[in-house]
Amino acid sequence: MALDELDRLILRALQKDARQTNRDLATAVGVAPSTSLERVRALRERGVIRGYRADVSLEALGRDVQAMISVRIRPPSRRNIEGFREWVSRLPETIAVFVTSGRQDFLVHVAVPDTNGLYAFVIDRLTQRPEVADVETSVVYEHRRVPAIEPARDRDRGGPATSRHDGAAP
Template identity: 40%
Template sequence: MTQLDQFDRKILAHLQDDARLTNNDLAERVNLSPSQCSRRRQRLEEDGYIRGYRAVLDREKLGYTLVNIISVTLATHNRDNARHFAELLSRLPEVQEAHALTGEMDYILKVVTPDLRSLSEFVNGVLLPHESVQHVKTAIVLESLKEAGGLPVRQTASGRA
């Protein structure tokens, strides 16, 4: 992978804000010719800096009014158990994020549900019966102060632009 320069970072920042930008619009915003911009964008895709493009959907308009943070402790700590749990999560579209942790709990999940009944069915009907799960704690988000935004691509790893 190549080192990112200021133009690459600007391209990434603008595409992160609006992936529907045409190449001409993007080139104008980053102050490059359209051909240079197109080559850089293609390189950023090939090098894996851009993993894909997607639409950001409105969770509430689609009926997912509850955001839930669920901590999970596994029954036993071995690779097979962790793999079985990861396979379960990969099949559950309501799981928006899943992170393996150090410390008291093994995983923390961000799960969306339409209502409390659906949350109860998810916890009691899906998570708890799974052979890899020992303990589950659930918290309902009252207010989201900041949700998944973009990465700070305008900065270098050292934090300077």
């Protein structure tokens, strides 16, 4: 299950552009096409790569406003939690659902056309569910995703969160 540096390079390249040709990928990571192909196949079979997704612009779809909605479920029984999770996952405004511990039980990430849509989502949809005890809306000004693979550095595991990495250049 260990990933060597070649695997990491491949994962990083495929997170930037999953649709580049295998030839380009091979060139980018410095091996022969047959090698990179075999590695990619292995990564998929091992479950390291779960799939490939198109990154669709929400703005281009006319959904310019994003929000993170904190939801508290009462009582937080398994039945209520799972029921709400399934229901909210199927709403067209929803783009992600986090089931969490802490102050709230859910964080629902939504994208809507405008602030009206946001308001409507909260008051027309969420508050109609009886198990929803409390709702708190935070508008998302910016959403930045970060690639999950580190530049190089062998072995990421083992030293959790204590590696040198404090913003100041050494």
